[in-house]
Structures are given as structure tokens and as C-alpha cells.
Amino acid sequence: MLYPLRLLTLMSCLLLSQAPRAAGVVETDALQRHFDAAGLKGTFVLYDASADQMTVYNPKRATTAYTPASTFKIFNSLAAFDSGAVRDAEEILPYGGKPQWLPAWERDMDLRDAMRLSNVPIYQEVARRIGQQRLQAYVKAVGYGNGDIGPVVDRFWLDGPLAITAEQQARFTARLGLGQLPFSAKAMSMTRDIMQLEKTADYTLYGKTGWATNSKPAIGWWVGYLQRGDKVYGYALNIDMPTLEDAPKRMPLGKACLKALGLLP
Structure with missing residues (x-):
């Protein structure tokens, strides 16, 4: 079960999470040339949290749900830190000792490295530690x-069966970037830390890729948020x-979209 002292907060966040689409939805074809240049079909969504506005390329696909694959490592980290299943980003976790698809996964490691390497067996251990009942409660909240x-x-x-648009x-x-999720401030801070990809004087970029192989063709993800000053922009590419x-085209294409929308140099 989740900690009782946070039940009211969880219920409030649940109501917020079930809100309709953003107040403003701007559809754009300006990003199509970047998809065409990469030879890819997909969608890109940018959510300006302060304006409650979404800029969307390929809106039909943007509202189609797919398996989150390794983008769920963001959520898994939040739940692990919040529940105490994992102490912090430096706690060493076992990978299980079995041969893995990537040799880089075949060692015990902390969540900082596991996020960077997208280590599946490490995060499976994390999920088992949190437990099915507790994870389901977090997902619902x-x-x-x-x-x-x-x-x-x-x-x-x-x-x-988990799927997300x-x-x-x-x-x-975006809610993670703003600290508006039903997890402790410490859990959100530690998760943001291990998600950080770039930090400059003008912006900080956070993100995680995903690769859903349970469909044909496979679905590639890159999701996260960009912080510029006090403004937070959630983004998602699939x-x-x-x-x-x-x-390897996922992140470069996502960055090209952010650049085209004026958020990256």
C-alpha cells in the first residue's frame, strides 16, 4: 500500500491526471520535413506546461497508445525511490547473473548507470522490489x-497491457519537471538527476529512450522535458x-523537432 499520509495528495493528483487535452492544441506540419529526412513515420508532441498548450505533429498518432518500453524506467525510478525499494541512485542492484541481450547489462549496477544503459534486468529487479500491488497503486494515482x-x-x-500515448x-x-506528481520531492529530484542529458547556461534537457518490440514494426520512443528558466516543456516522440x-535516429530526430520549435539552439 502507499503511505497513508499521502492519500489525499494522491487523490488530488489522480483527478488532475484525468484532465482533458490541453486547453490549446496547435497542430503543425512544420516538423514533417525532419521525419522525412530521417525516413521515419511518427509523431512529436511538445507540451508547454505554463500555457497548458500542446504543439502536435501527426495528432492522430499522438493520441494512439503504445507500450512504453524503457521510457517506463522514469516511472519505475520514481516509485522505487518513493517507496524505499531503492535507497538512492548509488545503491548497487543485482542483474541476476544470466546472459543478456547486451553485454553491458551483465553486471550489477546502480540506477544512474542502469538508466544510462537502459538496463532491463536491473529495472525488472526494481519492479519486483516495489511489488505488483504497490506499482499498480502508483500507476492509478x-x-x-x-x-x-x-x-x-x-x-x-x-x-x-500498459500503454500510453x-x-x-x-x-x-512536464509534471515531473514541475514537481507535481504524487511522489516525494526527494524521489522526483533523484529521478530528474539520473534523467539529465544536457545542461547549459540556457537550458537543461532530461529524457529517456524506449524501444517497444512487442509490435510490428517496433515502436521507438524518446520522452522527457526541457527546462528553460522557470518554464518547463514536456516532449514525446514516437x-x-x-x-x-x-x-539511433530517435534522439537526433527529437532534438531536430525541439530546435525547429525554437527551444534548442
């Missing part, structure tokens, strides 16, 4: 995606990835 993690605690973000991803990451060669 946040209003994350379709809210359904099913009965298998360490596979639902890879195989389903690009619009929902952008709202979720694309069809019919080949392995498409995977």
Missing part, C-alpha cells in the same frame, strides 16, 4: 497511460522502427 499493469510485475511495460507522455514528464538502424 498518477493516471499513467491506460492504468493497467496486469499480473506480471516485471514485464508489463515491455509486453503490455505521446500526449500523455508529454504531460507526465516512431515506427522497422529496422535496427532506426534506433
Whole structure:
């Protein structure tokens, strides 16, 4: 169960998370040339939290739910830190000792490295520590995606039934950037720290990729938020990835979209 002292906060956040689409939704075709240049089909969503406005390329796809895959590592980290299942970003966690798809995953490591390497077995251990009942309660409280993690605690973000749209991803990451999720301030701070990708004098960029292989073609994700001064912009990219060669295109395409929208130099 979640801590009783936060039940009122959780219920408030649940009501907020079930709000309709942003007050302003601006559809744009200006990003299509970047998708065309990459040879990819997909969507990009930018959510300006202060204006409650979404800028959307390919709106139909932006409201289509897909398995979150490794983008769920953001949520998993929040729940781990909040529940105490993982002490902090430096606690060493076991990967289980079995051969893995990537040799880099075949070692015990902390969540800072596991986030950077997108280490599946480490985060499966995290989910088992949190537990199915507690994870389901967190997902419902946040209003994350379709809210359904099913009965298998360490596979639902890879195989389903959990699914989420690009619009929902952008709202979720913006709420993390603003500290408006039903997790402790410490849990959100530690998660933001291990998500950080770039920091300059003008902006800080946070994000996480994902690769959902339970569909054909596979779905590639890059989600996170950008902070410029006191403004927070949640973003979400998803694309069809019919080949392995498409995977490295996710972040560059997402950055090209942010640049085209005037948020990156």
C-alpha cells in the first residue's frame, strides 16, 4: 500500500491526471520535413506546461497508445525511490547473473548507470522490489497511460497491457519537471538527476529512450522535458522502427523537432 499520509495528495493528483487535452492544441506540419529526412513515420508532441498548450505533429498518432518500453524506467525510478525499494541512485542492484541481450547489462549496477544503459534486468529487479500491488497503486494515482499493469510485475511495460500515448507522455514528464506528481520531492529530484542529458547556461534537457518490440514494426520512443528558466516543456516522440538502424535516429530526430520549435539552439 502507499503511505497513508499521502492519500489525499494522491487523490488530488489522480483527478488532475484525468484532465482533458490541453486547453490549446496547435497542430503543425512544420516538423514533417525532419521525419522525412530521417525516413521515419511518427509523431512529436511538445507540451508547454505554463500555457497548458500542446504543439502536435501527426495528432492522430499522438493520441494512439503504445507500450512504453524503457521510457517506463522514469516511472519505475520514481516509485522505487518513493517507496524505499531503492535507497538512492548509488545503491548497487543485482542483474541476476544470466546472459543478456547486451553485454553491458551483465553486471550489477546502480540506477544512474542502469538508466544510462537502459538496463532491463536491473529495472525488472526494481519492479519486483516495489511489488505488483504497490506499482499498480502508483500507476492509478498518477493516471499513467491506460492504468493497467496486469499480473506480471516485471514485464508489463515491455509486453503490455500498459500503454500510453505521446500526449500523455508529454504531460507526465512536464509534471515531473514541475514537481507535481504524487511522489516525494526527494524521489522526483533523484529521478530528474539520473534523467539529465544536457545542461547549459540556457537550458537543461532530461529524457529517456524506449524501444517497444512487442509490435510490428517496433515502436521507438524518446520522452522527457526541457527546462528553460522557470518554464518547463514536456516532449514525446514516437516512431515506427522497422529496422535496427532506426534506433539511433530517435534522439537526433527529437532534438531536430525541439530546435525547429525554437527551444534548442
